Amino acid sequence: MTEPILSIRGLTKRFGGLVAVNDVSWDVYPGEVVALLGDNGAGKSTLIKCVSGVHPADEGEIFFEGRPSHFLRPIDARRQGIETIYQDLALANNLDVGANIFLGREMKNSHLGGLVKTLNDARMLEESQSALASLEIHFPSLTQPIESLSGGQRQAVAIARAVYWDAKLMIMDEPTNNLGVPEQKKVLDLIRRLRDQGVPVILITHILPDVFAVSDRLMVMHRGRKVTEKIPSQTSTEELVQYMVGARDDTSVGNVRENSLGPSADPS
């Protein structure tokens, strides 16, 4: 059995009196797209923010590639290969595609024995082109500012940036929000392509058709707790909705499972 790339054990996160994430244990394996479902305020974003170093967990542990991870800042998680694409994408809209892909890690030319360094924009452009091409994304021009791109194109740039910097785990928080239907489809295609390249993806969403379209496995949260894990082919929209609104709850009948993977782990 393969080792999980990400393993969360008993994670709890409180904001004052509010328990945003309550004793969640969860595993993500290499090469899979897992969906993280839940109603508004269920704690999905908070859970992944603990993973990506935005929030410190109050209780519990996170193992990444088998090692306990203590990310103090998001940059620590990114250096380990956990790339998170938030709803706002974190792109600089006034800069072009190449500048964004290399933001904070610009390629430079040295002059006068390293005394003066200039940006190597030509090289960054070339690399950006090939990063995008590897995901079969094609823009006619990479020198246009991000603000002139559509939502789906921006999503593609953010994904390409993560892939270029060797993401080992991609976390996407509601990536198809605010997109038109054709663009949503393109982003889902990109997610599949990422998986095909061996990058596991955690997809946070409350759009159920997306879950059935791309995910290999799913987990539902309700009021901070994990209420079930499922295989999409063995559940239905109706059933998932019941989990999301709290009408069903696997944990309350005593079948809390860790490491649930595959049909055998499915209680229903």
Add this chain to the structure above:
Amino acid sequence: MANRASETKAATVTADPYPAQTPAQRFVLVLSRVWAWVFLALLIIIFVIAVPISSGGSVNFVTLRNSQNILVAIIPVLLLGLGQTFVIIGAGIDLSVGWVMSFASVLSALAIRAAFNSGVPLFFSAVAGLLAAVAGASIVGLFNGVIIAKLKVPAFIVTLGSSFIVRGIALLMSENTTVIGLPRGIRSYGNDSLMYFIRGEGGGLYFITRPEVSGEMLRRTDGILPYPVLLTAFVVAIAVFVLHKTQFGRHTFAIGGGLEAALRTGIPVPRHIIKLYVLSASTAGIAGFLSTLRFTAGSAVIGDPLLLSSIAAVIIGGVSLFGGAGTVMGTVIGALIIAVLTTGLVMLNVAAFWQFIVVGAVVIIAVLIDQSRDLIVGHYKSEQPP
């Protein structure tokens, strides 16, 4: 195989830059890029025609002397504007530069006087003045930057506050506004030129040393490229390089146009912001030093009226007050427009207050053009997830 190909096509996100452009929209997009240059050219053409007419043919706008006067006139506004360009592109504002320039003028005058009186050669006394001006100004910039970046106090408040503090210190140190008693030789550093041209009889071109002429011949002598202009040009060149060619410049744009992106990609944002205010104060320091050289005296009130002109130059030059957009050359053009306008109106004997009215109108037009550009590009911005 066919399946694969169609999947590829579906995922191919095709770019459609600025679609649905009407000719009018395209016009605004082009106008937003070039209008300042066009406006400057128009101004020059107007003055070239109007100045001889209003003077009955005895005065011309385009003369060697006038061109050099304009270059000298833009120096302080431009230097203050250069630092401000960086700060505003980084989505900040520095209201302290006017009084920092005054403070630096006083500091450099005191340093030059002290150094020279204790036997330091003239040239090195001037260097001491430059170092004192830049170092003193940088301390103010550091103060501004740390409070803005670390304590998260709005830049507007911090730099307004520090400008009052610096004003007090400058007045205190200058003991009633003016520091005099500087070595006479300082005057030539601040006013001499690289070349001289004497028109007409017995004239010619001279390099470096000011020709010993007097009386009628002096009126036929024009300096070409005064030393302060050369120093300013050098600073402009460095600013262009740093803003547009280096990582420092790229990060400045990123912080101003995508703070979240800058933070998440690990750009050391607070440290960078501190550097921006130190840079802004430094160019104000150089401006103060040059004014001391020019007038052979330190003045604690020289910079104050220049603050708003310098911000006007930056805005006219197309730097976005919201941050993230602008160029150094834009600010140069902005400063040139103000200087040409002022000089031309004076030559037309137009009352001085008209300058202010015209400059004010130009600033507002500049922002309007910028905004209509943003309106056109704007619906892309609104598509961006909140």
